[in-house]
Amino acid sequence: MKEKKNVKIALLAALFVGLIVFPIVDKNTYHQLALAQTLVNVIIVLGLNFITGLTGQMNLGTAGIMALGAYSGQLMVQKLGMATILTIPVAILMGVIIGYALGYPSLRLKGVYLSLTTIGFSEIVRLVITNWADFTGGTTGVQNIPALNLFGLKLDATWKLTVFLVIICAVLVFTAYRIVNSKYGRVFKAIRDNIEAVEACGIDVAGLKIKAFTLAAIFGCIGGCFYGFLMTYLNPTQFTQDLSANYLLMMMFGGIGSVPGSVIGATAVTLLPEFLRFTKEYYWLIFGIITLLFAIFLPYGFISLFQKEKREEAGIFKILNDRKGKRKNAGVPKSGGMR
Amino acid sequence: MAEERKSVLRLENITKKFQGLTAVDDVSFDMKERSIYALIGPNGAGKTTTVNMITGVFPPTTGKIYYRDRCINGMKTFEIARLGIGRTFQNLKLFNSMSVLENLMIGGHEMTKIGLVNFCFNFGGSKKEEILLRERAEEVMEYLGIQDLAKRNVKNLSYGRQKIVELGRAMMTGPKLLLLDEPAAGLIPSERKEFVDIVLRMFEEGMDIFLIEHNMDVVMNVSTYITVLNFGSRIAEGTPKEIQSDPEVIKAYLGDKYQEIAAKERRD
Structure with missing residues (x-):
């Protein structure tokens, strides 16, 4: 058991070193950008996983969260001449503000009503950014974003920013993994499973939902902040509803509620367009079909292939098992359960 | 002796109306320390509604609920749970994943x-x-x-x-007080016995127990005091013996057959 764990840690360390070395060695900016974009998406999906994956509260406002995280810091850099490094704490603060200010009223709502509120929030953010042209730059957005300056170390090339992103992403993956596999991850999941029972255990559900939502907002804002540095410009057309849906898709693709799943999902869905480039105008059709197949046959995502218990429930294996079962029990009436 | 014991759970004139329907109508009782208190009655009598009001799932329309002489009206479910009131549910509510x-x-x-x-x-x-x-x-x-x-x-x-x-x-x-909503429902006799043994052991170790139950075997053997509800109102209150021979309870809930069986049991 312990040996297996050590092997895992060694593999992860190798992956980490590999990811750091990759942008340094591979001078192809296109590859570096693809990696950096993947890492940004990983961070955001990890956040979304807390509120939607674990706690089961459908959040369709990721684009709005990301936009606020990106704009708040960059506007302060541009208008107040703030040091670029401070955009990261500003993004975290923004995440906390969103978590409480939006979470407090909206998490009293359930199901579709919550989804609608988060869509509304996201759209309001986008419209404000679009129309408050004097302050946010309107549709032209924020241009010429300066390179991130780490106390004198200027990340002025894509590969430098990518290396820094690998480190940040690793820290956040580790933190997310710890939270998911702790008492917090457990109660988040419990809220998804049965909210009345959680309350009966003396647990403040509303407070926990806000915590989960704040975590999502913080991760989303950090992701947005780096997205700005990566693109070197921001404008409101980047933060549409499509983007929010895309993040949900990544989560579903990889495996709802799981950190490795989130990482795999974000990576797969970010890089898929690059691999499916040869399909040209058929891309969306093929992408749609792949998504549908996943929803039907692997509802718990790619990661469920590696989890014994979930695998038995996954659509494809269920179908196969039922077939097998039918052949075996042919003619035997199905016994009714106790309930 | 009974008067000296402190009150654990006290309901004063509790009424709950759901729109036109009066689910619980002016129910009062006082559960003393060191007791297994049972609330019984036919289906739809308002038993689970009563437990849900005690645990703060919804507020009573009128009336007051006290836990150890502290009014818990208007407190949230988790706050009430933190006071030391644990509960189980009639239909299991587990974390299935x-x-x-x-x-x-x-x-x-x-x-x-x-x-x-x-x-x-x-x-x-x-x-x-x-x-x-x-x-x-x-x-x-x-x-x-x-x-x-x-x-x-x-x-x-x-x-x-x-x-x-x-x-x-x-x-x-x-918990210091445990609310059990139909704990024996759906259990086979051996499981029921196991459950009753556990509950009794917990009681002996100092926990007070409030019980909703249909199974008369369990109720009569375990509880120290019983309140009977019917159509939202309290129709009787007393020790198991008193309840068994209460004509109104027999009419509303136990049925005539039960009296014969109980009488026979007493003779044996």
């Missing part, structure tokens, strides 16, 4: 103190806390005799085992 151990550990979540921000940086402290929580859960599982099931997913257990797990989860919150 998790193992038995995890279900129990969620029950003990409130005994952990480390906050989320602190958790992210305090590696040692959070690990120690997790171990403590696990040990407590293991103790409870051993007490209930379900330690072999620790790693099993709750949804794959039999109904009887699930009921025990739910009881364990309630125990993990460290």
